[in-house]
Amino acid sequence: GNVEYRGRCNGSPVSKQFAAFAISMLVEQKKIALDDDVRKYIPELANFGHTVTINHLVHHTSGVRDWTSTLPLSGVQFDDVISFEQILRMAYRQKELNFVPGSQYSYTNTGYNLLVEVIQRVTKQPFRKWTDQNIFKPLGMTQTHFSDNYSEVIDQKALSYRGRKPGKYQERTNQLTALGSSSLHTTTTDMAKWLMNLDNPKVGGKAVVKWMFEVGKLNNGKESSYAFGIDVGEAWGAKVAEHSGSWAAFDTYMIYFPEHQLSIAVFSNHYANSWRPAQK
16 A cells, blocks of 8 residues: 655655756756766866766766765854855865766765756756756646755755654654755655656656666776666565655655556655663
8 A cells, every 4th residue: 555654754864866857868868978077067067177078967976975964064053054065165165076077986975966967057047947847847747846945844844853862752853955965855655656667657658767777887897786876776575766864853765666557755854863861
C-alpha cells in the first residue's frame, strides 16, 4: 500500500537525483554535453590547471571541495542562514582542487550546486521554475518544489525536531538554500510518482532515465557505484538504486529495485539519536 506522509518534508540529499535528471534531459536535448568544461558555463570558477567537466560534477569525481566542510572554517554554522549565492561564492573563491579530476571519488554537495547553476544559465530560467515546468507538473507532483527562499510559507510544511530528554524536543532550524544538493520539499506520495517514472518514463523518456543508472568511471578505468544522483549496486541478490541523506533533523532514504518494479521512500523529521540517557 501507499502511505502518504502529509507534511512536506525537506528532501535533503535525495534532491540530487532531480538535478541529475535535469542534466540528463539537457544532454538528450543536446543543450549541454557531459564532457563540457564547467567553465564554459561558469567562467567565474578558477582555472585549476585541470578541466572539470559536467560528468565529474555528476559523479563526485571533480575534486571540488564540499561547502559543508569549507563554510564552517569561516565561522558559518549549519543553523545560520546559508544562501545559494553564498555557496557559489565559496566555490568561485576556491583556488585548488582536492585532487586531479577523475582520479578519485569524493562526495561533494558543491558539485551539484554548480550543476544547478549550469542548468539555470543554459535554460535561462530559475531552477525552481524549470523543474516545476519540466518535471514536477508533468508528473503530477503537486506537493513538490525546490525552495529558493528559506523564509517562504509552505502549506503543511513539516518541521524537524531533535530530542533533548525523554518527551522533550527542540525544533531544528533550517535556513538553507542549496539548490540541487538539498532544498527539495516533497511528500512520500509525490516521491512515489517520481519513482514510478523510473519504471515507466512519462517524463524524459527511456533515454533520459537510462542515464540515471550510468555509474562514474575514474581515470584508471575503475567504476564507482555513484550514477546520476543515486548509488547503484546490488542487495539481497537484486539490482538496486538508492540514496540517503540528512539535514537539520530531517532524514531521507529511497531505494529502487528495477527488476521487481519496487520502490520505497522513507522520510523522517525526528533525529532520534540525539538524546541518550546517561551511562551507568
